[in-house]
Amino acid sequence: MSLIDHHDTTGEWLETLAAWMLGLLWLLPLLFAVWTAFHPSAYVATFDLFAPLTLENFATAWNAAPFARYFLNTVLLVTGILIAQFILCTLAAFAFARFDFRGRDFLFALVLIQLMVSPDILILENYITIRSLGLVDTLPAIALPYLASAFGIFLLRQTFKSIPKDFEEAARIEGCSTLGVLWRVYIPLGKPIYLAYGLVLVSFHWNNYLWPLIITNSVSTRPLTVGLAIFASPDQGIDWSVICAATLMTSGPLLIAFLLFQRQFVQSFMRAGVR
Amino acid sequence: MTGSRNSLHAWLLVFPACVLLAAFTHIPIITTFIHSFYSTPRPRRPSRFVGLDNYEAMLTDPIFWKALWNNAVYALTSVPISIALAMIMALFVNGKLRGKGFVRLAYFTPTVLPMIAVANIWLFFYNPQYGLIDQLLKPFGIVGVNWLGTQSTALWCLIVVAVWKEAGFFMIFYLAALQNISPDLREAASIEGTSRWTFFWRITFPLLMPTTLFVMVNAVINAFRLVDHIFVMTGGGPDNSTSVLLFHIYTVGFRFFDQAYAATLTMVLLAILALIAIGQFLLTDKRVHYE
Amino acid sequence: MTKLTRRTFSALALTTPFISTAAIAQEAEVRMYFPVAVGGPVTKIIDDYAAAFEKVNPGIKIKPVYSGDYIQTITKVLTAIKGGDVPETAILLAADLFTLFDEDVIVPIDGFVKTDADKAWLASFYPAFMENAKIDGKTFAIPFQRSTPVLYYNKDAFKAAGLDPNKGPSNWTEMREMAKKLTKKDASGAVTQWGIQIPSDGNTGWLFTGMTTGNAVRLSNAKGNQVSYDDPKVIEAASNWYDLSRVDASHPPGIISWGATPRDFLEGKAAMIWHTTGNLTNIRQNAKFEFGVAWLPGMRQNGAPTGGGNFYVFKGTSAAKQEAAFKFIKFMTQPDIAADWSVKTGYVATSAAAYATPTLKTYTDGFSQAIVARDQLQHAVPELTVHENQRVTKFMNDAIQATLTGAKPAEAAMKQAQAEAMRVLAAYK
Numbered sequence: 002m003s004l005i006d007h008h009d010t011t012g013e014w015l016e017t018l019a020a021w022m023l024g025l026l027w028l029l030p031l032l033f034a035v036w037t038a039f040h041p042s043a044y045v046a047t048f049d050l051f052a053p054l055t056l057e058n059f060a061t062a063w064n065a066a067p068f069a070r071y072f073l074n075t076v077l078l079v080t081g082i083l084i085a086q087f088i089l090c091t092l093a094a095f096a097f098a099r100f101d102f103r104g105r106d107f108l109f110a111l112v113l114i115q116l117m118v119s120p121d122i123l124i125l126e127n128y129i130t131i132r133s134l135g136l137v138d139t140l141p142a143i144a145l146p147y148l149a150s151a152f153g154i155f156l157l158r159q160t161f162k163s164i165p166k167d168f169e170e171a172a173r174i175e176g177c178s179t180l181g182v183l184w185r186v187y188i189p190l191g192k193p194i195y196l197a198y199g200l201v202l203v204s205f206h207w208n209n210y211l212w213p214l215i216i217t218n219s220v221s222t223r224p225l226t227v228g229l230a231i232f233a234s235p236d237q238g239i240d241w242s243v244i245c246a247a248t249l250m251t252s253g254p255l256l257i258a259f260l261l262f263q264r265q266f267v268q269s270f271m272r273a274g275v276r
Numbered sequence: 277m278t279g280s281r282n283s284l285h286a287w288l289l290v291f292p293a294c295v296l297l298a299a300f301t302h303i304p305i306i307t308t309f310i311h312s313f314y315s316t317p318r319p320r321r322p323s324r325f326v327g328l329d330n331y332e333a334m335l336t337d338p339i340f341w342k343a344l345w346n347n348a349v350y351a352l353t354s355v356p357i358s359i360a361l362a363m364i365m366a367l368f369v370n371g372k373l374r375g376k377g378f379v380r381l382a383y384f385t386p387t388v389l390p391m392i393a394v395a396n397i398w399l400f401f402y403n404p405q406y407g408l409i410d411q412l413l414k415p416f417g418i419v420g421v422n423w424l425g426t427q428s429t430a431l432w433c434l435i436v437v438a439v440w441k442e443a444g445f446f447m448i449f450y451l452a453a454l455q456n457i458s459p460d461l462r463e464a465a466s467i468e469g470t471s472r473w474t475f476f477w478r479i480t481f482p483l484l485m486p487t488t489l490f491v492m493v494n495a496v497i498n499a500f501r502l503v504d505h506i507f508v509m510t511g512g513g514p515d516n517s518t519s520v521l522l523f524h525i526y527t528v529g530f531r532f533f534d535q536a537y538a539a540t541l542t543m544v545l546l547a548i549l550a551l552i553a554i555g556q557f558l559l560t561d562k563r564v565h566y567e
Numbered sequence: 568m569t570k571l572t573r574r575t576f577s578a579l580a581l582t583t584p585f586i587s588t589a590a591i592a593q594e595a596e597v598r599m600y601f602p603v604a605v606g607g608p609v610t611k612i613i614d615d616y617a618a619a620f621e622k623v624n625p626g627i628k629i630k631p632v633y634s635g636d637y638i639q640t641i642t643k644v645l646t647a648i649k650g651g652d653v654p655e656t657a658i659l660l661a662a663d664l665f666t667l668f669d670e671d672v673i674v675p676i677d678g679f680v681k682t683d684a685d686k687a688w689l690a691s692f693y694p695a696f697m698e699n700a701k702i703d704g705k706t707f708a709i710p711f712q713r714s715t716p717v718l719y720y721n722k723d724a725f726k727a728a729g730l731d732p733n734k735g736p737s738n739w740t741e742m743r744e745m746a747k748k749l750t751k752k753d754a755s756g757a758v759t760q761w762g763i764q765i766p767s768d769g770n771t772g773w774l775f776t777g778m779t780t781g782n783a784v785r786l787s788n789a790k791g792n793q794v795s796y797d798d799p800k801v802i803e804a805a806s807n808w809y810d811l812s813r814v815d816a817s818h819p820p821g822i823i824s825w826g827a828t829p830r831d832f833l834e835g836k837a838a839m840i841w842h843t844t845g846n847l848t849n850i851r852q853n854a855k856f857e858f859g860v861a862w863l864p865g866m867r868q869n870g871a872p873t874g875g876g877n878f879y880v881f882k883g884t885s886a887a888k889q890e891a892a893f894k895f896i897k898f899m900t901q902p903d904i905a906a907d908w909s910v911k912t913g914y915v916a917t918s919a920a921a922y923a924t925p926t927l928k929t930y931t932d933g934f935s936q937a938i939v940a941r942d943q944l945q946h947a948v949p950e951l952t953v954h955e956n957q958r959v960t961k962f963m964n965d966a967i968q969a970t971l972t973g974a975k976p977a978e979a980a981m982k983q984a985q986a987e988a989m990r991v992l993a994a995y996k
Contacts, residue, residue: 145296405836422822
């Protein structure tokens with residue numbers, strides 16, 4: 002269903018125009034940033050269409066801060082969280098979906114609290130916890146509060162519940178253990194949801210800022226977002242072209258991945274949100 | 277599937293996740309509550325029980341009230357606008373539209389960018405002398421406005437950034453919901469000669485209600501949770517006009533190192549989130565929420 | 568760099584006291600938190616200094632940790648210390664003295680000063696910089712990258728406005744007159760060049776201290792437990808600042824970004840700016856026009872705040888490490904390095920001895936703008952340095968911002984700030 006009435010071509014054109022204008026408006030900031038990043042600082046204040054292109058800003062930005070290390074940290078972090086969440090949330094979701102045990106519903110309700118209260122909200126207390134574990138300024142520390150995700154458990158529980166019991170029974174007849182059933186039946190059938198969930202997860206944690214800001218102190222643990230923020234706040238004065246370049250560099254991977262896998266991205270976000 | 281052995285299995289399965297959730301969500305909530313009744317431990321003055329003193333101090337703290345007010349304005353403005361835009365975008369993209377893929381891409385792109393990166397770009401735009409906004413508005417005679425440096429405009433500027441970033445994300449949920457609406461309905465309506473507008477209001481909009489509710493809760497939570505852009509763009513200023521609750525908590529906890537007061541402020545934030553959760557629960561049709 | 572190393576070596580050989588072999592027997596790692604964004608030209612300079620030090624001090628390894636701006640750095644340092652991970656030294660704001668003292672994380676430097684050479688070294692720093700490095704007569708900090716704000720002005724713009732390009736404004740009234748002449752508008756009435764631009768986000772209070780000192784009033788006391796935000800002269804200073812945009816229309820309205828101001832100056836969007844002398848080298852390298860540097864024009868007298876960072880030594884590391892840190896601090900603050908640092912960044916060199924070195928002598932001979940800040944020292948007072956500094960300063964910053972945005976009249980804003988500040992400081996009386 003759409004707003005477009007098939008018989009009204011003027012309406013249709015107006016609609017298309019409006020959609021396009023909005024789209025252009027939405028892309029404008031990014032386009033402007035791209036333009037600034039590829040032109041020298043001298044042209045920051047003047048929009049000269051024939052200004053010379055340059056890669057110097059990117060070179061300056063790259064050399065000005067250890068972005069390579071920041072990239073590595075972010076990749077390690079996000080991968081670690083992905084794997085851990087998949088495992089932990091799958092196990093928990095399976096239990097909630099297919100087992101009947103005392104206190105199950107109450108426990109599930111408790112789990113759902115984290116949907117509302119993400120670890121960022123409790124930054125100070127979580128910081129104190131990490132500190133008492135002696136893990137301040139380590140990659141695991143950034144990941145720890147997020148390893149068990151209520152969102153993940155909720156989503157996977159939903160998915161598992163929708164898988165017909167026959168499949169499980171068939172597997173059991175063949176002599177599968179509990180974990181075997183999980184591995185052979187539920188996980189494969191839930192693949193599209195895993196993909197969706199994974200993409201949401203990567204996107205969220207690649208872009209996370211506040212918690213990593215507090216918990217990291219040094220280059221060896223800092224992720225891209227924090228690195229960018231520190232880089233962009235110099236005492237000496239802001240160079241917009243370099244900052245735009247650095248900004249593009251840090252959002253680059255996610256942006257490129259999105260452009261290449263646009264369809265899957267959108268489909269999976271849609272799947273993750275359905276219900 | 278009952279039985280003590282299966283019960284044991286179940287508990288083993290949920291154990292790791294529950295431990296972590298307890299450690300980083302449930303227990304911190306409890307300790308926040310407790311800490312709000314004690315004073316901040318300092319090297320020369322250890323922590324002591326102060327009852328409601330922290331809460332009293334909070335009620336007389338003008339920055340707290342400003343942050344609360346700002347957060348309310350922020351939430352009550354950015355949420356409806358993002359949702360409305362998201363719905364419009366979804367409707368655009370769902371139908372027959374030339375260059376649908378490009379348009380959808382344009383709407384969704386801001387979502388994949390980190391907020392901190394987005395904030396830097398927008399900081400540049402809002403520059404009163406040569407920023408993009410200034411250049412765009414020049415032909416209209418609006419020049420040299422200090423967007424981020426004026427109390428009356430700063431918060432709205434941040435709201436614009438938030439809406440820009442979030443609308444595309446919510447669009448996806450609406451897209452999913454729209455695709456679940458049977459085309460037969462539209463056919464039936466056009467046979468009866470129903471106008472587009474009526475069709476939208478009477479049929480589409482109500483059918484999208486569950487999604488709207490879901491999106492709305494998400495949006496409101498984000499309005500309290502996402503403060504990254506404040507760090508880069510205004511630092512809470514001018515004169516706390518862009519400070520919101522979580523940002524104030526950060527300032528108090530990590531710049532002033534006032535643990536007790538930060539805990540007190542966090543309790544307010546938790547109370548608000550709890551209210552939202554209860555609100556969602558009451559408004560929700562149980563059929564939609566759980567299956 | 569080789570020249571510097573050789574010179575440094577000889578300087579060290581003459582001034583460094585005999586180091587006991589026991590102290591350098593085990594390799595000590597000295598971590599120094601440094602308030603600059605990672606990368607960029609400044610980190611290279613610091614890394615070079617560290618390498619030079621290590622060459623002459625085998626057995627001590629220097630590890631700089633670059634941690635963002637001053638606020639980010641002190642947050643990081645205190646966070647690390649509270650996490651049980653104490654660094655050996657750091658460069659933090661001189662103004663953070665009481666905060667660090669109250670958190671009980673710093674040790675007095677006096678304990679390390681034993682030889683006559685050391686005593687001479689300690690006494691060699693400009694008194695203006697040492698004023699807020701002492702508590703109850705004990706020295707807790709050593710100046711490293713100190714600055715005062717100065718007024719930068721665009722000589723080309725001066726010429727175009729018919730003003731003498733070789734003389735900056737000598738007082739506030741003159742600055743107002745000049746600013747009005749320097750403000751240029753285009754055909755539509757929009758301002759293309761502001762006469763004067765003084766940033767007011769972040770570092771608000773620092774520049775404001777320049778105004779209050781110029782108005783013959785002190786904002787805080789030596790004990791750090793009293794402020795005078797509601798003094799009529801302070802209110803007057805805030806009001807005058809606001810009048811620049813409200814009455815004269817020669818200053819951009821609202822809150823101005825500290826970080827964006829140098830770029831605005833370089834772009835010709837502002838003819839005069841107030842900013843740290845630490846930006847001198849940046850402006851010199853990037854200005855496409857001739858520019859001048861002048862003292863802050865005062866309302867009643869000359870006045871400026873000192874600012875910038877000092878070395879602190881932290882409690883809780885081993886005696887050997889603290890000694891190593893002390894050695895490093897002495898190295899970094901000796902005249903040759905101080906001179907080199909001043910040339911490369913624009914910060915004020917911290918001792919007269921530094922200005923006497925050939926490095927700085929040649930530099931300042933060819934570039935007189937570089938001594939403006941130093942000469943201003945005679946009229947300098949410490950910036951706001953009180954207990955719970957961040958919090959108490961923020962009250963003032965908020966009040967200034969309220970005034971500059973027209974949200975509150977200066978008097979009401981400053982009186983409120985005073986009440987809030989004294990409520991916090993009452994506990995320290």
